[in-house]
Amino acid sequence: xxxxxxxxxxxxxxxxxxxxxxxxxxxxxxxxxxxxxxxxxxxxxxxxxxxxxxxxxxxxxxxxxxxxxxxxxxxxxxxxxxxxxxxxxxxxxxxxxxxxxxxxxxxxxxxxxxxxxxxxxxxxxxxxxxxxxxxxxxxxxxxxxxxxxxxxxxxxxxxxxxxxxxxxxxxxxxxxxxxxxxxxxxxxxxxxxxxxxxxxxxxxxxxxxxxxxxxxxxxxxxxxxxxxxxxxxxxxxxxxxxxxxxxxxxxxxxxxxxxxxxxxxxxxxxxxxxxxxxxxxxxxxxxxxxxxxxxxxxxxxxxxxxxxxxxxxxxxxxxxxxxxxxxxxxxxxxxxxxxxxxxxxxxxxxxxxxxxxxxxxxxxxxxxxxxxxxxxxxxxxxxxxxxxxxxxxxxxxxxxxxxxxxxx
Amino acid sequence: xxxxxxxxxxxxxxxxxxxxxxxxxxxxxxxxxxxxxxxxxxxxxxxxxxxxxxxxxxxxxxxxxxxxxxxxxxxxxxxxxxxxxxxxxxxxxxxxxxxxxxxxxxxxxxxxxxxxxxxxxxxxxxxxxxxxxxxxxxxxxxxxxxxxxxxxxxxxxxxxxxxxxxxxxxxxxxxxxxxxxxxxxxxxxxxxxxxxxxxxxxxxxxxxxxxxxxxxxxxxxxxxxxxxxxxxxxxxxxxxxxxxxxxxxxxxxxxxxxxxxxxxxxxxxxxxxxxxxxxxxxxxxxxxxxxxxxxxxxxxxxxxxxxxxxxxxxxxxxxxxxxxxxxxxxxxxxxxxxxxxxxxxxxxxxxxxxxxxxxxxxxxxxxxxxxxxxxxxxxxxxxxxxxxxxxxxxxxxxxxxx
Numbered sequence: 100x101x102x103x104x105x106x107x108x109x110x111x112x113x114x115x116x117x118x119x120x121x122x123x124x125x126x127x128x129x130x131x132x133x134x135x136x137x138x139x140x141x142x143x144x145x146x147x148x149x150x151x152x153x154x155x156x157x158x159x160x161x162x163x164x165x166x167x168x169x170x171x172x173x174x175x176x177x178x179x180x181x182x183x184x185x186x187x188x189x190x191x192x193x194x195x196x197x198x199x200x201x202x203x204x205x206x207x208x209x210x211x212x213x214x215x216x217x218x219x220x221x222x223x224x225x226x227x228x229x230x231x232x233x234x235x236x237x238x239x240x241x242x243x244x245x246x247x248x249x250x251x252x253x254x255x256x257x258x259x260x261x262x263x264x265x266x267x268x269x270x271x272x273x274x275x276x277x278x279x280x281x282x283x284x285x286x287x288x289x290x291x292x293x294x295x296x297x298x299x300x301x302x303x304x305x306x307x308x309x310x311x312x313x314x315x316x317x318x319x320x321x322x323x324x325x326x327x328x329x330x331x332x333x334x335x336x337x338x339x340x341x342x343x344x345x346x347x348x349x350x351x352x353x354x355x356x357x358x359x360x361x362x363x364x365x366x367x368x369x370x371x372x373x374x375x376x377x378x379x380x381x382x383x384x385x386x387x388x389x390x391x392x393x394x395x396x397x398x399x400x401x402x403x404x405x406x407x408x409x410x411x412x413x414x415x416x417x418x419x420x421x422x423x424x425x426x427x428x429x430x431x432x433x434x435x436x437x438x439x440x441x442x443x444x445x446x447x448x449x450x451x452x453x454x455x456x457x458x459x460x461x462x463x464x465x466x467x468x469x470x471x472x473x474x475x476x477x478x479x480x481x482x483x484x485x486x487x488x489x490x491x492x493x494x495x496x497x498x499x500x501x502x503x504x505x506x507x
Numbered sequence: 508x509x510x511x512x513x514x515x516x517x518x519x520x521x522x523x524x525x526x527x528x529x530x531x532x533x534x535x536x537x538x539x540x541x542x543x544x545x546x547x548x549x550x551x552x553x554x555x556x557x558x559x560x561x562x563x564x565x566x567x568x569x570x571x572x573x574x575x576x577x578x579x580x581x582x583x584x585x586x587x588x589x590x591x592x593x594x595x596x597x598x599x600x601x602x603x604x605x606x607x608x609x610x611x612x613x614x615x616x617x618x619x620x621x622x623x624x625x626x627x628x629x630x631x632x633x634x635x636x637x638x639x640x641x642x643x644x645x646x647x648x649x650x651x652x653x654x655x656x657x658x659x660x661x662x663x664x665x666x667x668x669x670x671x672x673x674x675x676x677x678x679x680x681x682x683x684x685x686x687x688x689x690x691x692x693x694x695x696x697x698x699x700x701x702x703x704x705x706x707x708x709x710x711x712x713x714x715x716x717x718x719x720x721x722x723x724x725x726x727x728x729x730x731x732x733x734x735x736x737x738x739x740x741x742x743x744x745x746x747x748x749x750x751x752x753x754x755x756x757x758x759x760x761x762x763x764x765x766x767x768x769x770x771x772x773x774x775x776x777x778x779x780x781x782x783x784x785x786x787x788x789x790x791x792x793x794x795x796x797x798x799x800x801x802x803x804x805x806x807x808x809x810x811x812x813x814x815x816x817x818x819x820x821x822x823x824x825x826x827x828x829x830x831x832x833x834x835x836x837x838x839x840x841x842x843x844x845x846x847x848x849x850x851x852x853x854x855x856x857x858x859x860x861x862x863x864x865x866x867x868x869x870x871x872x873x874x875x876x877x878x879x880x881x882x883x884x885x886x887x888x889x890x891x892x893x894x895x896x897x898x899x900x901x902x903x904x905x906x907x908x909x
Contacts, residue, residue: 207740207741208740208741208742209739209740209741210740270739270740308738309738309739309740309742316744316745316746316747317738317742317744317745318742318744318745319740319741319742320741320742321741321743323741324551324604324605324606325551325581326606326731327737329734330732330733330734330737331734331737331741333734334734334735334737334739337734337735338739
């Protein structure tokens with residue numbers, strides 16, 4: 100593990116009070132992106148406005164294309180990326196759905212597109228609050244997916260995203276998910292590193308033999324029959340497997356160059372070392388949970404949190420290790436998966452599946468909470484921990500999913 | 508326990524309904540003796556393209572369990588009977604969902620049968636049909652290819668004649684009586700058609716083919732790359748641009764070396780280089796970049812790339828300069844321009860023989876105008892096309908003069 104030197108790094112950083120979306124725009128400027136496409140939808144539109152401002156102010160030189168809809172928005176950056184441009188795109192909720200055809204073709208074409216999904220509930224009803232189902236729709240398709248919970252993490256993760264996606268060993272698209280409102284619209288003190296450090300961390304995007312250019316005559320995406328498709332899927336599978344090592348490499352380099360960042364890229368462990376009950380969640384749900392944990396710790400309750408950063412690739416081996424000491428696990432999903440095993444959310448079932456081969460399988464309780472942007476309260480968290488406590492004592496999971504914070 | 512597996516090789520669109528009727532007819536005829544069956548088209552052929560070789564299949568078995576062994580497949584691994592309803596396909600089959608050029612008898616089992624409609628003698632066909640490493644039978648029904656087009660069906664009884672012949676080839680699965688019974692129940696069946704089937708049963712000609720017989724050409728073979736050998740990103744090298752023909756003169760485009768396309772052709776253009784006015788129209792109009800520009804400014808049609816659409820003939824302003832001729836009149840894909848350069852007088856004689864033989868130039872692989880079918884039938888009759896009609900009156904028979 101690289102040693103962390105924080106003092107010098109911090110002094111070179113610029114301190115800004117910015118939202119998660121603005122933090123992403125800072126990173127895009129530092130990464131010197133070439134092409135960005137935009138189509139407004141809340142809460143993603145905050146990042147598109149922030150980039151427009153950067154370009155208008157002359158801080159960033161990039162093609163800024165306002166498309167006539169999300170489908171074109173994602174198609175344009177896909178093509179730009181194949182001719183060697185560093186691209187950025189993004190959307191939210193049903194806008195992301197409207198781009199679905201382009202989202203599907205991006206991984207097999209090995210386009211290292213980086214996107215921001217400002218998480219938003221899917222219609223209907225038309226709503227603006229956060230749910231994770233929008234980004235999760237691409238979970239099986241070869242998209243790398245991560246969730247962030249602060250402006251700082253938004254900034255850092257965007258730089259890491261380009262480094263990972265544009266690595267020749269991977270070349271897969273990457274979507275960074277940011278909870279609508281709580282992160283996209285909320286400003287916090289954020290450290291912005293100098294460009295010189297970013298240049299050391301982030302090499303140029305080199306598309307190599309896949310570059311669409313007259314000097315490299317190739318055909319991209321011909322129609323194929325059954326003789327070819329499974330091999331192409333297998334290539335994507337391998338790229339996603341390779342991503343595991345590349346992500347770890349990128350975080351280690353990030354720590355070495357910027358003097359900050361987590362040792363464990365995959366998830367944040369908050370007081371989880373000795374915890375008897377471990378809660379698991381993604382995104383800003385971590386904030387009320389941390390508060391609740393501190394209160395419970397003060398009362399002597401051994402509770403901890405694992406906040407998943409990376410959902411694809413899913414860090415199942417490391418999770419199993421981190422969960423091996425727990426007496427009970429409570430997974431809080433800010434998403435739904437109607438009709439799924441135990442009627443749970445998506446994350447809960449991924450963790451259940453991860454634990455299947457483990458020697459030790461602690462009882463796992465599944466919760467659904469905070470849908471449609473409903474605030475997650477300390478009461479919700481306490482209720483979840485109480486149920487986990489009971490499961491820890493009995494050593495058994497109930498085969499149910501509990502909805503928290505729903506009027507009943 | 509046994510099964511009968513048949514394929515019907517046909518021209519996409521032009522013979523689509525014909526092939527569908529044959530495979531359905533096989534299954535429904537076998538059903539008359541309590542057999543189980545399936546009929547299906549090769550998925551890769553859909554949506555069909557004009558003239559592009561396509562396949563339909565019929566599989567009948569004694570039991571449902573045995574049938575299952577042959578289900579959920581795109582194409583059987585072997586067939587007992589290969590039915591070919593256009594004899595120009597004897598040169599091979601290359602579908603648009605490319606599986607490589609396949610000899611017409613590739614799937615035929617040892618001692619199986621290739622059943623074909625053709626006016627050619629056996630020996631002429633065996634110049635085209637690839638050699639096979641096992642003996643088989645070649646059976647012929649005397650008829651020209653039954654072409655119509657997308658929206659018309661040529662009621663020339665070809666479908667029932669095939670069924671009648673098949674009753675002779677595989678009587679344990681399809682008795683002639685069962686075929687007759689099934690035809691009568693079809694929405695397109697009739698007593699006349701039953702009579703046609705019975706006649707085909709009697710008239711079918713068969714000849715054993717030895718392993719020494721056939722076209723010695725070995726079709727292009729290749730190994731599929733492993734997943735890690737394929738370029739990533741669904742990316743393939745583009746076809747490079749072309750080169751001058753020779754001495755810095757002319758222009759020959761590069762072509763896909765793996766996909767020849769010529770088996771798509773039912774007719775091919777032959778060119779009179781002496782009368783060519785070098786107007787470029789054929790070169791411009793050809794949708795497949797078939798024409799190579801020769802050093803003298805004339806155009807040679809590359810016969811490995813030509814799919815035989817006939818646009819060049821249509822746009823050529825000079826009479827008899829480009830003429831479409833039945834593909835079965837040729838045995839190779841050699842350059843016409845090279846032959847002309849070598850021996851101009853000899854070429855003129857060859858050309859005159861090709862375009863002078865009306866049997867080979869009047870053929871159409873589709874209908875280009877309303878009423879062409881009626882005209883064609885009449886022409887067949889006037890020019891002695893007895894095989895297609897005499898004794899096999901179609902539904903329009905009362906309106907024809909024999």
